[in-house]
Amino acid sequence: MRVPKLAFLFLFVGCLVLYLTYVKRHFDGAKPSVSDQLPQYRTDTRKYSTTGDVSENVQYGIMFDAGSTGTRIHVFKFQMEPNEAPKLAHETFKALKPGLSAYADEPEKSKEGLQELLNVAKSTVPERKWSSTPLILRATAGLRLLPGEKATILLDKVREVFGQSSFLYKPESVSIMDGADEGMSAWITINFLIGALHGTETPTVGMLDLGGGSTQITFALQDEKTIQTSPIDYVTSFQMFNISHALYSHSYLGLGLMSARLAVLGGIEGQPLAGPLELVSPCLAPDYSGEWEHADVLYTIKGQKAGEPIYESCLRKVEKMIYKKVRKAEEVKNMDFYAFSYYYDRAVDLGLIGKRLATCESTGGTVRVSDYIEGAKRVCSNMSAGGIQETPFLCLDLTYISVLLQELDFPPDKELKLARQINKVETSWALGATFHCIESLHKHGSC
Template structure:
């Protein structure tokens, strides 16, 4: 009798095991070649003490960059960043608007880099996220959607944790806040009350952002601007942030050259911001433009080219920039094209960065623009770019003697919005 009971128990156990295996096969299988769906991890998993990786794709207007972050998570405190692996490809995702599949090879190459940077045992619980910025914000909705769908399919076939919302277009406000979080995380400004935060200025190719925590919130509210509050690491932060779509350096360069309202394709653009007599070509987006300076003799004379260029830039910006005050006395970090153009002028060290005044950009613009005829710069657009940066900073409300800290990296970590976005995403997996 005892043997019969034992045999019956074994048979029942075997049937149950077989049933469970059938269920597992049914829910994990799919059409041939399809990637198995991976559910979100347990909500407490992301913030358990221990190592946590995150893969963040920055799909900008001029290129796509991947950041692989390695965090040491802590139960009741901000995580510490152990390592960042970074790589980039060109052109930007928006360049494939008419043939989305062509973006696949570049995305796959960056995914391969992420795989090689993360232990295979961690792949399934490492979130992979792509956030697109101004390049895709400027595209028609259907074209942007097709590009995002292509990337989403590649992510779902990867070994990383991916969901429907892993691929998206971020708003300009999100971009500004994420960059603010990055810089203040790296400088210690998010440690708690009294730690002190810094503002950020980001000048990309298609848009530009300004974000800071005003010491006197009432003065900003009186200017009809909106303050946003959010939580990071159980602390509420209130910031002013504004994003200007279409006022990135490359988009504005196109407007200043006179091609902002062209129907596409190649055409000739004439600008007072180029050397008199200069003739060349410039590729932007899907178009190649023939560009030239004004007729020789029109822009000669010390300062004339500079004044003509300032007038042209001010016309393009007329009524588009909100003057925010007070900004004096606040510390600001500036990066992206603010940094690149300062490096071109040797105002700061390419590796170490440095500090400049707003007036340094203005003085450099005057020097470069007035010497276009006698000693043209390496880039024919340097005069235009510097004039735009100096005028933009002044219209934002910065005084000539305001100092800006320029940094490509802080502690060997890129000063982009990517780290801030990764921290915010990990926080959503386990909200406070």
């Protein structure tokens, strides 16, 4: 019997559909999943555990922060999860004073404190993990301000101590940190801790850090105009957790609180006074006389004789010192900012946020720029009225902070969030820099 042509055509098409369906199912079963195609540093947790113990999925990192007023160690423990950003499981923290730069003329003496902090790392990291745990030191403004030869000698002493440890160490892991990198790393830290870098809808926040020798401002760029009008070295970009970020970031060397204080008083960084001369300033109480040590130099300081109101006189001194040294950034008015370090400390001194506990933990708080302005006026006025002054520099410091914030283009009604810790983790650049080092270590073999 002859099969009609139309029936034959339907039979042929049906067979073709069945065949293609079989091929598709076979191909789908053989091709890699979406997670298999993600970058290895996101999915292959074995990359982070070179000891062979894949079951732990743990990576440690040791960061020494050699700042201008102290040296601090951060020992981070990260839990590596497939298809997720690393989780910070624990942080061990300890600080020693003075800063590394204080040993500029006696570099051998720096070894004792370094070894003490290194012992903290050895007691924290399991011995089987030492050889896979990167050991890093980044020096900030304190060493940036030293003459090059003195800074080099100090860093060589650090390398001697680190080279005798059993941790994963390379000579280039000890260096002076670029100011912009410091700001970027602090920005990474705060946004990681609030969950803004984990692929969520949480918006990123800006970062203000006021150290002893330098101050940083960093925020994610949102306006094309800012990119076009900013100096090229103020704009940077990087990739983390498979996401690209464009940042405005700048560090102002010499405008940290201690360096600015010295400049307002009339001293010059790194140059002790010749003979018995004194620094006389209207920012101090008229009857004040004392000594102040900065960067291993002892200064004799006195208040100016009573005359004009202290606040107005001090304000003029501060404005003259900072004139044209800071660039305004218009975008800061429209985004949330966290402020750290001396911004936090002086708010505590004013009673604007809770007092520091013995553990250095605090819930922090929120202040307005105007709180610093009004605080400066109140403290300075109290000095001129002969009030008890337990902290002789508070008038100067608050006046400087209020002027600095306004020079950066923060209006008086702008709110700033203050925090020393978030989820019991120090809000410094150290965590962000350690993240960057570990990622670089597993991509390129070095930090």
